[in-house]
Amino acid sequence: MATVSIDTISKRYGETVVLRDVSLSIGDGEFLTLLGPSGCGKSTLLRIIAGLEVHDGGSVSIGERVVDHLRPKLRDVAMVFQSYALYPHMTVAGNMALPLRMRRLRAWQRLPLVGRMLPGTRKADAEIETEVSRTAKALGIGHLLGRKPGQLSGGQRQRVAVGRAMVRRPAIFLMDEPLSNLDAKLRVQMRAEIKELHQRLGITFIYVTHDQAEAMTLSDRVAVMLDGELLQVAPPQEIYADPDDRRIAEFIGSPKINMLDAIAREHGLVDVAGTTLAIEADALPGTPLALGIRPEAFQLTEYGGTGALTGAVRLVEHMGSDLFVHLDLPGADHPLIARLLAERAPTITPGQTLHLGVRPDRVLLFAPDGRRLRPRRDAVAPVTSLREYGR
Amino acid sequence: MSARHFVHPTAILRHAALLSSGTLILVPFVWMLSLSLKPPGEIFGASFSLLPHHWYAVENYQRALTSAPLLRYMANGLIVCAAILALQIAVCAPAGYALAKLRFKGRDVIFALVLIGLLLPHQVLSLPLFILGYQLNILNTYAALIFPYVVSPFGIFLFRQFFKTIPDDVVHAARLDGLPEISIVWRIMVPMALPAVIAFSIFSVVSHWNDLFWPLIAVRSEELMPPPLGIMAFRNEEAGNDYGPLMAAATLVVLPLVLAFVAAQRWFVEGLTGGAVK
Amino acid sequence: MKNRRLRSNRLMETLAAWVLVGPAVALLVVLFFVPVGAVFLIALTDWQFGARTLNFIGLANFREVFSDPGFRASLANTVIYVLIVVPGTVLAGLLVALLIESGKSLRTFYRAIHFVPFMATLTAMAIAWEALLHPTIGLVNQTLGALGLPTANWLRDEATVLPVLAAIGIWQNLGFSMVLFLAGLKSIPRDLYDAADIDGADSWLDRLRTVTLPMLGPVTMFVVIVVALRAFEAFDTVKVLTQGGPGHASEVLLFTLYRESFEYLRTGYGAAVAVVFLVIVMVLTLSQARVMDNRVHYQ
Numbered sequence: 001m002a003t004v005s006i007d008t009i010s011k012r013y014g015e016t017v018v019l020r021d022v023s024l025s026i027g028d029g030e031f032l033t034l035l036g037p038s039g040c041g042k043s044t045l046l047r048i049i050a051g052l053e054v055h056d057g058g059s060v061s062i063g064e065r066v067v068d069h070l071r072p073k074l075r076d077v078a079m080v081f082q083s084y085a086l087y088p089h090m091t092v093a094g095n096m097a098l099p100l101r102m103r104r105l106r107a108w109q110r111l112p113l114v115g116r117m118l119p120g121t122r123k124a125d126a127e128i129e130t131e132v133s134r135t136a137k138a139l140g141i142g143h144l145l146g147r148k149p150g151q152l153s154g155g156q157r158q159r160v161a162v163g164r165a166m167v168r169r170p171a172i173f174l175m176d177e178p179l180s181n182l183d184a185k186l187r188v189q190m191r192a193e194i195k196e197l198h199q200r201l202g203i204t205f206i207y208v209t210h211d212q213a214e215a216m217t218l219s220d221r222v223a224v225m226l227d228g229e230l231l232q233v234a235p236p237q238e239i240y241a242d243p244d245d246r247r248i249a250e251f252i253g254s255p256k257i258n259m260l261d262a263i264a265r266e267h268g269l270v271d272v273a274g275t276t277l278a279i280e281a282d283a284l285p286g287t288p289l290a291l292g293i294r295p296e297a298f299q300l301t302e303y304g305g306t307g308a309l310t311g312a313v314r315l316v317e318h319m320g321s322d323l324f325v326h327l328d329l330p331g332a333d334h335p336l337i338a339r340l341l342a343e344r345a346p347t348i349t350p351g352q353t354l355h356l357g358v359r360p361d362r363v364l365l366f367a368p369d370g371r372r373l374r375p376r377r378d379a380v381a382p383v384t385s386l387r388e389y390g391r
Numbered sequence: 392m393s394a395r396h397f398v399h400p401t402a403i404l405r406h407a408a409l410l411s412s413g414t415l416i417l418v419p420f421v422w423m424l425s426l427s428l429k430p431p432g433e434i435f436g437a438s439f440s441l442l443p444h445h446w447y448a449v450e451n452y453q454r455a456l457t458s459a460p461l462l463r464y465m466a467n468g469l470i471v472c473a474a475i476l477a478l479q480i481a482v483c484a485p486a487g488y489a490l491a492k493l494r495f496k497g498r499d500v501i502f503a504l505v506l507i508g509l510l511l512p513h514q515v516l517s518l519p520l521f522i523l524g525y526q527l528n529i530l531n532t533y534a535a536l537i538f539p540y541v542v543s544p545f546g547i548f549l550f551r552q553f554f555k556t557i558p559d560d561v562v563h564a565a566r567l568d569g570l571p572e573i574s575i576v577w578r579i580m581v582p583m584a585l586p587a588v589i590a591f592s593i594f595s596v597v598s599h600w601n602d603l604f605w606p607l608i609a610v611r612s613e614e615l616m617p618p619p620l621g622i623m624a625f626r627n628e629e630a631g632n633d634y635g636p637l638m639a640a641a642t643l644v645v646l647p648l649v650l651a652f653v654a655a656q657r658w659f660v661e662g663l664t665g666g667a668v669k
Numbered sequence: 670m671k672n673r674r675l676r677s678n679r680l681m682e683t684l685a686a687w688v689l690v691g692p693a694v695a696l697l698v699v700l701f702f703v704p705v706g707a708v709f710l711i712a713l714t715d716w717q718f719g720a721r722t723l724n725f726i727g728l729a730n731f732r733e734v735f736s737d738p739g740f741r742a743s744l745a746n747t748v749i750y751v752l753i754v755v756p757g758t759v760l761a762g763l764l765v766a767l768l769i770e771s772g773k774s775l776r777t778f779y780r781a782i783h784f785v786p787f788m789a790t791l792t793a794m795a796i797a798w799e800a801l802l803h804p805t806i807g808l809v810n811q812t813l814g815a816l817g818l819p820t821a822n823w824l825r826d827e828a829t830v831l832p833v834l835a836a837i838g839i840w841q842n843l844g845f846s847m848v849l850f851l852a853g854l855k856s857i858p859r860d861l862y863d864a865a866d867i868d869g870a871d872s873w874l875d876r877l878r879t880v881t882l883p884m885l886g887p888v889t890m891f892v893v894i895v896v897a898l899r900a901f902e903a904f905d906t907v908k909v910l911t912q913g914g915p916g917h918a919s920e921v922l923l924f925t926l927y928r929e930s931f932e933y934l935r936t937g938y939g940a941a942v943a944v945v946f947l948v949i950v951m952v953l954t955l956s957q958a959r960v961m962d963n964r965v966h967y968q
Binding site for chain 2: 679682685687688689690692693696697698699700701703704705707708711718761765768769771772774775777779781783785787788789790791794796797798800801806808811840843844845848849852898901902904905908909923926927930931936940943944946947950951954
Binding site: 051052071077081087088089090099 | 858860861863864866867868869870871874875879880883884886
């Protein structure tokens, strides 16, 4: 068990900057997810932690130890690869035993044929075998030990890869998109198993994915990365509800967050899409702002005017319990999407004019440079009353 | 971390090892070239040097070109290789297309025949082919050098494999445009299969330019000999101990392919090893 | 109606197919399958080229072939030749491929150098080798002499002639096996090396043993068979350099086949040798298909 601390890591390939001064500390036993679109540097960061890649600047510590100059095998980390990277010529048992054999047996003991006859080999091999089969049983692959990876299904291979990482009880468990080669159904199932595994082992997990659902469901904290930069590290709920940066707000959530052009005014008001919302913006009057509203933050209201957005319905998508309503707002170049409970919004048809009330405490304001503008504390109270007033 | 910018000792070892093995590989070429530049006195002298003291290249190459009809040999090689290649493509491309894209009775049997043909070592067939050539009264002509290779099982196989990767829709579209099957082969499939055509051409030309076994059987007159046979004859009757012109002749025979190889390395490697991989 | 159209379409397709494939099939039969059958037939007769009569004499030709010390020497020589050329070519090719792949610079250059002999006209290069191996003025003996090592008349000495021919065989085919190994090395997923690093197999020897060599298994098997086939077909160097001599010391199967059939015109005997040669090559090829299917494919 160990903490991991990453201190101003930078990395470039030729002219391309892959990581820009990334700093991060990960607690003992924490499940941390590196989340970001492909090419954002998350896998590179993981590989730097593992020691598979050499960074250009900064330093990585595991526990209290700086590991910058240590080879991967001395860092006490295990890794599950996207392709699983199982050795196709070895059985499942052989695959899982390899990390133990490499550590516990000397080079001459690992020689074919001769090795078995050397003192100590048999005993060590027997121990390894016991541990491998114990781990395999725990993962439900005990009956597969004699098979080769080529004879296994995707889910079974995934378990073997996890087993190979688990069997030597590493201090840190690294996973690089471990679920992306599975079909959707299996992915959900394995996701739950990984969560369970983390709870059972209680060691530090660092998990790389581009899939927000995985990040949200698995993690204690999510670290969102974009273009080689670490934008925010926070628990999943906070990343969703209280993002630090416009890019995070836009990356997380499906359907995507609605971004509207707005202008700050005096007295805690913001002009947006032909209406005025009572939101205390920490910006000078006249500043152009971006106003983000999650699709589920809307409520149907009967009247338009202050505190509500009004537009014509372009399209209605029925999703079962929810409706996605696409609404054309005056002056907006793309439609707004609202997610409404189906039972509350029985008969919405295209062409109809709709008023959507907005809870100001669920509105996210962003400065022109993408920085989040948080509301002042004292601004919260009048907001609710205004909404009541609007009805 | 910073060590990356310096040349690693293992990299130096790698270069040292590969340069020495590469040098060893090239020794016969270098020696051949070196002797082809020297006068007899230096070749048979006791001292050794790579470059001649007295350049004798002109004399050697001149003798190689005059006392043996070397240019004739090379023209023969060119004629024979070109004829073989043209006929092979003319025969194999349509067959490969039919096997890849058409459904008909007997297709699997024909493909099995092609595969068996692929396994047969050609030298085994030489005796009956010799008799056949004798019966047809074409021994000791260009035709004798060409006819055994008119059809190439490897060519059919290669074209079939490549045509199979071209989507059926291309064929359907061409048919809807009113192209007859034979035009589909020549105007659609072969141009699309250009990489396979190039690879096969290199394979075919290199094999037949270098072949000694069959020409040895098929022709006797000097004016029909392809380069390998010609240079062998040159050595046997002429040179005995006259190494300079002999090496000059050998250099000239090897040169065209080596130059082509240098110019199109990737294609050569692909064409010559692809033949074995499939 | 529709059915009839369909059937006539089918017919058209079959017709077109046969037009396209017909010439190839006819030529395959005339130039491959009839000759193969003919070889077997001739091997069972006492026919001599040019003779008007022939008699079936059963397996007499084969009995003669196998009791002929010349042929036995030839068969033994071929086997020895193959047994030197195959491991030599495979190991040298593998080593060069590993060296090339272990770094990034000058890859194409090194590949090209090692590949040249494979495509250079072997007849001409044999003549160059002859000059190299010349007992007095050859570079080989000059170098050995300068180093104070014993020299030899390489191509005229029964003890050295076959190993020297085999060395030329390795020289010629090394580039070929190298290229195949390079392709094999390229197809090894990088992830496997990463996994090996993390699992602790991170010295070059352990990486070689854990990942590289096992992953090259299928390619190696393939290279062994293909090089063996090429080695069995050795002819040019023998014809140019030794004519099978001294004595029978460098006589190989294909040379025997050629000489008996076309120089001595012992047609039935030559055909029997051809049949033996064919059987050996077929067994090798089929065993390759067998092995490739069963053992070395991991997936």
